[in-house]
Amino acid sequence: MARYTGPLCRLCRAEQKKLFLKGDRCKSDKCPINKKRAIPGKDPKARTGKRSDYGVQLREKQRIKRMYGMLEKQFRLFFERALRMPGVTGENLIGLLERRLDNVVFRMHLAANRNQARQIVGHGHILVNGKPVNIPSYLVKPGDVVEVKESSKKLNVIKDSLKEVSKSGSYSWISIDVDALKGTFVSIPHRADVTDLADIKEQLVVELYSK
Known part of the structure; x- marks a missing residue:
């Protein structure tokens, strides 16, 4: 691709x-x-x-x-x-x-950025509801449990990224168990909840594609 x-x-x-x-x-x-x-x-x-x-x-x-x-x-x-x-x-x-698996992995602080999250997912390090998923665009549903598979829990890239939890905290729509390297996608976030996209005007995209 x-x-x-x-x-x-x-x-x-x-x-x-x-x-x-x-x-x-x-x-x-x-x-x-x-x-x-x-x-x-x-x-x-x-x-x-x-x-x-x-x-x-x-x-x-x-x-x-x-x-x-x-x-x-x-x-x-x-x-x-x-x-x-x-x-x-x-x-x-x-x-x-926000429901994309690579984005959820990034939001869980299992990766330093979305590009790294895509690599982690693509290399088969992530389980969704106990089953391996290696498709970054996979859409996570509310209630789905996302975790690092047992054999990948010692990866330094994941351990280093998790340090960001103590600095930035977690997101309201994702619960994280840092020790178990897993989390639950609780709900689809409301637009106002995604504060790091506060200056994004997605309506402009709608207008562009509607022409």
Whole structure:
């Protein structure tokens, strides 16, 4: 399957906003956004002027898509699914993205970032309700138990990531048992609960795809 293999910091520079793609580095002074690095490309000044409505909508879609580490085709499928669901389409979309297994593993602090979470899931280190699942886009349901399989509990990458629980705490829609390396997806989060996406305007994505 196709995937982005270039430098992750370049994506943040392109959006001129932090996408938190590299864990602790994004919170440190080494982040290129903190250093006010220029937009990547041959003529960055040409892309800093006033954007059209379409340009604003496109950038917001790209930003959300890159934060969750998805390519266009898969992201569009998630949007179409959200569109068919009852309720507000934008909120449905965020709810679906938060239900992705790689995102749940990241939210449980079993990985430093979503890219690392996809690798952990893809390499077969995660169980859902006691059964191995190696599909990062697998949608977790309320009540599902997500855990690290027994033979993978000694992985340093997981142990190091769990230290973030004491720093950042847990999320209200996921209960975590740090000692057992497992957690329960309690409920689909309300839009207001996802505070790290507070400045995201998912309605712009709805407007873009509705044209």
